[in-house]
Amino acid sequence: MKTPDSDQLAQFIDAAALLLNLPIEPAWKDAVKGHLEATLRLAASFAEFPLPDEAEPAPVFVA
Amino acid sequence: MSASAVAADTLTRIARLNPAINAFTDILKERALAKAQAIDQTRSQGGPLGPLAGVPFAAKNLFDVAGLSTLAGSKINRERAPATRDATALRRLEAAGAVLVGALNMGEYAYDFTGENVHYGDCRNPHDRSRMAGGSSSGSAAAVAGGLVPLSLGSDTNGSIRVPSSFCGVFGLKPTYGRLSRAGTFPFVASLDHVGPLARSARDLALAYDVMQGPDTDDPVCADRPVERATPLLDTGIAGLRIALAGGYFRAGVFPEVQTALARVAATLAIKAEIELPQPQMARAAAYVITASEGAALHLDRLRRRPRDFDPAVRDRLIAGAMIPAALVVKAQKFRRWYRTRVLELFERWDAVLAPATPCSAPALGQQTFVLDKVEMALRPNIGVYTQPISFIGLPVVAAPVPVDPLVVAVQVIAAPWREDIALRIARALEQMGVAAAPRPPPLT
Numbered sequence: 180m181k182t183p184d185s186d187q188l189a190q191f192i193d194a195a196a197l198l199l200n201l202p203i204e205p206a207w208k209d210a211v212k213g214h215l216e217a218t219l220r221l222a223a224s225f226a227e228f229p230l231p232d233e234a235e236p237a238p239v240f241v242a
Numbered sequence: 243m244s245a246s247a248v249a250a251d252t253l254t255r256i257a258r259l260n261p262a263i264n265a266f267t268d269i270l271k272e273r274a275l276a277k278a279q280a281i282d283q284t285r286s287q288g289g290p291l292g293p294l295a296g297v298p299f300a301a302k303n304l305f306d307v308a309g310l311s312t313l314a315g316s317k318i319n320r321e322r323a324p325a326t327r328d329a330t331a332l333r334r335l336e337a338a339g340a341v342l343v344g345a346l347n348m349g350e351y352a353y354d355f356t357g358e359n360v361h362y363g364d365c366r367n368p369h370d371r372s373r374m375a376g377g378s379s380s381g382s383a384a385a386v387a388g389g390l391v392p393l394s395l396g397s398d399t400n401g402s403i404r405v406p407s408s409f410c411g412v413f414g415l416k417p418t419y420g421r422l423s424r425a426g427t428f429p430f431v432a433s434l435d436h437v438g439p440l441a442r443s444a445r446d447l448a449l450a451y452d453v454m455q456g457p458d459t460d461d462p463v464c465a466d467r468p469v470e471r472a473t474p475l476l477d478t479g480i481a482g483l484r485i486a487l488a489g490g491y492f493r494a495g496v497f498p499e500v501q502t503a504l505a506r507v508a509a510t511l512a513i514k515a516e517i518e519l520p521q522p523q524m525a526r527a528a529a530y531v532i533t534a535s536e537g538a539a540l541h542l543d544r545l546r547r548r549p550r551d552f553d554p555a556v557r558d559r560l561i562a563g564a565m566i567p568a569a570l571v572v573k574a575q576k577f578r579r580w581y582r583t584r585v586l587e588l589f590e591r592w593d594a595v596l597a598p599a600t601p602c603s604a605p606a607l608g609q610q611t612f613v614l615d616k617v618e619m620a621l622r623p624n625i626g627v628y629t630q631p632i633s634f635i636g637l638p639v640v641a642a643p644v645p646v647d648p649l650v651v652a653v654q655v656i657a658a659p660w661r662e663d664i665a666l667r668i669a670r671a672l673e674q675m676g677v678a679a680a681p682r683p684p685p686l687t
Contacts, residue, residue, distance in 0.1 A: 201546060207554070211562050214534075214623075218534050221527035222527060222570045222573075223280065224524050224527045225574065225577050226523040226573055236578070237578045237582070240419055240636060241420070242420055
């Protein structure tokens with residue numbers, strides 16, 4: 180999984196905010212970017228983990 | 243002593259001590275006294291009394307309480323219509339005779355490990371009021387630790403019972419996913435939300451847990467299982483139980499006080515084995531991603547309409563969560579099933595696994611970062627690094643507090659699904675062996 184640089188991530192956030200109709204004030208942007216960056220970094224740790232096509236997701240989890 | 247006298251004494255104590263720790267957001271004086279009076283009347287007439295007759299308790303303010311708006315720690319929810327009935331867990335505790343005395347402070351919308359709250363004030367740690375109580379069930383842990391009530395209810399999505407239990411030094415039970423009904427609670431992450439009790443002993447946890455069990459058609463996730471009482475098994479000891487310590491990921495980076503607690507527990511139980519859970523760091527990452535995404539989806543409309551009414555620390559995380567590509571969330575849910583299968587294989591060889599509940603004892607209020615495994619990182623999102631890989635697959639856990647220097651911390655006693663009885667037995671044994679205890683804080687007045 181490729182990690183976007185800071186400018187690319189800022190552009191992504193602007194576009195996603197538009198799409199989702201989410202108001203983001205300029206003062207909040209850095210914090211949002213920091214959180215998204217951290218989340219994508221964590222997601223990268225399992226994004227390439229090999230699983231078969233048949234692997235069932237667990238959206239409603241059963242213990 | 244009558245239930246009325248206990249209720250009155252409890253209400254007086256709350257009024258006197260709560261200003262020091264800010265654990266309560268609502269005190270239900272009339273309701274508590276009326277309930278206690280009814281118990282006394284039943285008793286005087288020789289009627290049946292429940293196992294918790296007259297025991298005062300309080301609930302995190304995401305549980306519906308008839309007549310109160312269910313705040314979930316937020317400003318926005320103040321405008322909700324008052325709940326028309328109590329949450330299932332409350333009703334079951336009261337059916338067993340417990341007396342609800344109030345609603346408790348929490349981190350906004352449960353997206354929190356600190357106990358800080360910009361709307362209702364920070365909940366403070368009774369052992370050191372300059373430190374965090376932990377979250378998001380901050381008031382639930384602080385009220386019990388401070389001796390305001392002997393029993394409370396909290397919820398745990400990624401560690402929100404276990405983290406404050408660790409920081410405040412109380413016993414907390416996060417049961418198996420689906421074991422206790424969540425009906426009448428404000429949600430956070432549907433596929434990760436649990437409810438459970440906090441108390442000063444494993445016995446009190448077991449008593450409360452037992453009376454809250456049972457199917458509930460009002461919660462589609464609540465398991466259709468018969469009640470499996472843990473209390474009768476509590477004192478059966480731990481002979482024959484196969485117990486291991488979680489190594490690798492669960493040992494890297496823990497602070498010295500946590501090392502001390504783990505070493506003390508391992509020595510007491512004569513644990514020799516250290517095992518590795520399969521890919522726990524990925525499990526934690528997947529739980530993090532699912533939480534951010536599902537949490538954001540839940541709050542999307544509020545984020546659009548009233549972003550300024552959120553705690554900024556919560557709002558900015560939720561906005562980021564709304565932007566996570568769907569394919570990553572689906573991958574996280576697929577990984578979840580893989581991880582569950584691998585971990586359940588471990589439970590064929592082990593009855594319980596012990597792990598730290600938090601990397602450190604309670605940080606200072608306002609602290610923004612800490613050093614974990616030699617890397618400085620944001621504190622708020624990372625306090626749950628050891629709790630998230632466990633709740634991710636719904637395993638039952640008792641957080642057992644171990645008093646160490648400078649402050650108490652908890653050890654997670656983790657069992658296979660539906661084996662809360664084993665986790666409670668081990669916690670009970672640790673208490674009897676003098677290792678686990680809920681320490682009394684210095685005077686709060």
